[in-house]
Amino acid sequence: MKEKVYEVHSRVTFETAEFSIREDTVIHANGQQEIHEILQSPEGVLILPLTREGNIILTKEYRHNHGLVYGVPMGKKEKNDINPLAAAKREIKEEVGLSATKWTLVSTHYNGIHEEGYNYFYIAEGLLHGDHKHDVDENIEKVEMTFEDAFKLMDEGKIVDLPSRACIWAGYIHVQNRSK
Amino acid sequence: MKEKVYEVHSRVTFETAEFSIREDTVIHANGQQEIHEILQSPEGVLILPLTREGNIILTKEYRHNHGLVYGVPMGKKEKNDINPLAAAKREIKEEVGLSATKWTLVSTHYNGIHEEGYNYFYIAEGLLHGDHKHDVDENIEKVEMTFEDAFKLMDEGKIVDLPSRACIWAGYIHVQNRSK
Numbered sequence: 010m011k012e013k014v015y016e017v018h019s020r021v022t023f024e025t026a027e028f029s030i031r032e033d034t035v036i037h038a039n040g041q042q043e044i045h046e047i048l049q050s051p052e053g054v055l056i057l058p059l060t061r062e063g064n065i066i067l068t069k070e071y072r073h074n075h076g077l078v079y080g081v082p083m084g085k086k087e088k089n090d091i092n093p094l095a096a097a098k099r100e101i102k103e104e105v106g107l108s109a110t111k112w113t114l115v116s117t118h119y120n121g122i123h124e125e126g127y128n129y130f131y132i133a134e135g136l137l138h139g140d141h142k143h144d145v146d147e148n149i150e151k152v153e154m155t156f157e158d159a160f161k162l163m164d165e166g167k168i169v170d171l172p173s174r175a176c177i178w179a180g181y182i183h184v185q186n187r188s189k
Numbered sequence: 190m191k192e193k194v195y196e197v198h199s200r201v202t203f204e205t206a207e208f209s210i211r212e213d214t215v216i217h218a219n220g221q222q223e224i225h226e227i228l229q230s231p232e233g234v235l236i237l238p239l240t241r242e243g244n245i246i247l248t249k250e251y252r253h254n255h256g257l258v259y260g261v262p263m264g265k266k267e268k269n270d271i272n273p274l275a276a277a278k279r280e281i282k283e284e285v286g287l288s289a290t291k292w293t294l295v296s297t298h299y300n301g302i303h304e305e306g307y308n309y310f311y312i313a314e315g316l317l318h319g320d321h322k323h324d325v326d327e328n329i330e331k332v333e334m335t336f337e338d339a340f341k342l343m344d345e346g347k348i349v350d351l352p353s354r355a356c357i358w359a360g361y362i363h364v365q366n367r368s369k
Contacts, residue, residue: 022205023202023210025210025226026226027226027228027303028210028226028228028303030203030205030208030210033254043253045253045254046206046207046208048208048228072302073213073215073223073225074213074227074303074305075302080302083302116351116354117346118350118351118354119255119349119350119351120300120301120350120351121300121350121351122252122255122260122352122353123207123208124350125254128351163296169298169299170299170300170301170302171298171299171300171301171308171351171355172302172351173302174296174298174355174359175351175354175355175358178355178359178362179354179358182358182362185365
């Protein structure tokens with residue numbers, strides 16, 4: 010274990026709409042210095058919509074860097090979202106045209122060991138297919154499938170980002186344990 | 190679906206030891222432009238060491254930004270690692286003083302939707318506690334526990350990074366499905 014930290018000096022070294030990088034200089038009680046770089050992100054939300062039949066609803070969209078891929082609805086908490094749940098409710102409406110009556114917070118985490126900014130993962134149940142035509146992102150397709158279908162898409166490299174994979178894994182465990 | 194991309198101009202806007210950010214200007218066939226920011230990382234490896242008894246071995250360490258936390262052994266692929274598996278073998282030796290005779294690649298993914306750089310997650314079995322005193326990072330403690338213990342640590346906020354959580358979730362599913 011490290012000895013107690015004496016002083017920390019922080020400065021933001023890079024900032025854009027998506028990313029902000031902070032450099033922390035940590036000075037230990039013995040005078041030893043370390044520099045840590047931290048990726049700061051706004052808070053985010055991830056949602057796994059779960060149907061009454063036990064299927065999941067994923068997005069299918071073209072991503073500039075990854076190609077045509079599937080994933081879970083996700084997004085950043087915006088200024089008008091009073092809390093993460095409000096952000097999650099907005100995101101599943103915008104991305105897959107759904108609302109939900111039952112929300113379960115499954116995981117609160119950071120995206121990586123050098124990162125800050127909480128991400129909140131919810132399972133959404135009691136799904137309602139509302140008339141959200143005007144809100145829905147037209148570049149995103151909504152696809153319903155079984156967990157097994159999703160595992161196959163992972164094997165085929167069509168679900169490529171860890172946040173989406175992680176939500177599907179955690180959602181699967183959540184459903185399995187509940188039905189025991 | 191978006192129409193076919195016509196041209197992409199890329200430039201690195203920020204680069205440090207840990208992070209590199211690339212800005213891609215995408216010009217569509219209709220002349221429309223979009224800017225995408227991509228976080229580029231070196232390839233990484235994540236390892237879940239699994240004992241004969243079905244327990245897992247985690248790291249316990251003080252992280253500057255997250256405090257005293259548990260996680261899976263992980264690290265970057267370095268220049269001398271001929272492939273990701275070599276990096277994984279080096280990392281579990283350095284972080285938890287282990288070697289393993291059976292390696293299973295469970296997931297190849299990106300860390301996020303705006304990120305590039307593959308990460309490889311392995312389950313390591315046939316564990317050997319070698320005499321690795323000289324290699325092992327003295328700031329990392331090795332802790333053996335059940336999957337249930339790890340789920341409890343997540344609930345208590347003591348496993349905070351998604352990559353560690355995801356490997357534990359995927360590892361749990363892997364073991365459950367194998368024993369069916």
